[in-house]
Amino acid sequence: MLIYTDDKNLDDNVLEIAKKLNASLVNKTPSDAYLQYDSDGLSLITDPINIKSKIHVDFLKGKVSWRIKRFQHESSLKKALGKNKEGITIFDATAGFLSDTMIFLSLGHKVIAVEKNKIVFHLVSDAIRRASTKLEFINKLDFRCADSFNLYQSLKKQCDIVYLDPMYPITKKNQKKSGLIEAIKFLQRKENLVEDGEDLIGKFMMDDFKKIIIKRPLKSPKKYSNINYQVKGSTTRFDIYL
Numbered sequence: 001m002l003i004y005t006d007d008k009n010l011d012d013n014v015l016e017i018a019k020k021l022n023a024s025l026v027n028k029t030p031s032d033a034y035l036q037y038d039s040d041g042l043s044l045i046t047d048p049i050n051i052k053s054k055i056h057v058d059f060l061k062g063k064v065s066w067r068i069k070r071f072q073h074e075s076s077l078k079k080a081l082g083k084n085k086e087g088i089t090i091f092d093a094t095a096g097f098l099s100d101t102m103i104f105l106s107l108g109h110k111v112i113a114v115e116k117n118k119i120v121f122h123l124v125s126d127a128i129r130r131a132s133t134k135l136e137f138i139n140k141l142d143f144r145c146a147d148s149f150n151l152y153q154s155l156k157k158q159c160d161i162v163y164l165d166p167m168y169p170i171t172k173k174n175q176k177k178s179g180l181i182e183a184i185k186f187l188q189r190k191e192n193l194v195e196d197g198e199d200l201i202g203k204f205m206m207d208d209f210k211k212i213i214i215k216r217p218l219k220s221p222k223k224y225s226n227i228n229y230q231v232k233g234s235t236t237r238f239d240i241y242l
């Protein structure tokens with residue numbers, strides 16, 4: 001993947017991103033998908049001839065910012081977390097673009113969030129960098145690029161809740177396109193990453209945990225009989241295991 005930037009935006013941050021992604025910096029727009037670094041920070045352009053294909057993570061504007069501002073209205077997520085006297089530590093094993101983690105942080109919890117796709121990780125890390133002076137709760141976030149199940153082996157003792165939201169299996173009904181989810185699928189193809197959400201859920205379910213919350217499509221079948229409770233929203237539900 002190439003990173004397009006110009007001389008006036010070339011800084012230590014983009015040099016570091018290029019190094020970590022093993023990507024080359026160019027000053028002409030590439031003809032295939034590329035990363036762009038400008039005064040707004042890092043973005044992904046999935047299709048150079050379609051200006052709408054730009055993916056930019058921003059916690060200070062748009063849908064996630066709106067969710068953060070009204071975090072107390074996130075009743076399903078709050079019910080899924082349950083009543084917790086003090087801030088707990090949540091292990092978000094499928095961090096993605098961090099929308100759910102932002103709500104956990106807004107609610108006062110600590111979060112260890114793990115994303116295995118390197119490009120998703122850098123798009124989100126750059127958004128964290130830009131938001132860190134405005135959103136104080138970000139100092140309770142530990143964001144890592146790794147396979148979450150492997151990382152969990154060394155961190156499980158400090159985790160009160162494991163949160164799992166792997167990509168839903170594709171069915172005719174849930175084909176509604178979300179830009180960010182489409183971008184993750186695009187990047188998984190680019191990095192030859194296969195996502196098997198059921199396999200990941202299965203591995204966590206067999207491991208030690210205090211509480212697991214699994215986000216699934218509302219009508220998907222219950223997979224494990226030892227379910228403790230469910231919280232249902234309009235299109236999704238949370239299955240909770242203790």
Ligand SMILES: C[S@@+](CC[C@H](N)C(=O)[O-])C[C@H]1O[C@@H](n2cnc3c(N)ncnc32)[C@H](O)[C@@H]1O
Pocket residue numbers: 093094095096097098099100101114115116117120146147148149165166167168184195200
């Ligand atoms: C549906 S998205 C999660 C969306 C997220 N809950 C949000 O609010 O933005 C699933 C993400 O999990 C990541 N993922 C899947 N398996 C993983 C694993 N074993 N370790 C870390 N990340 C994983 C995928 O790369 C993808 O970005």
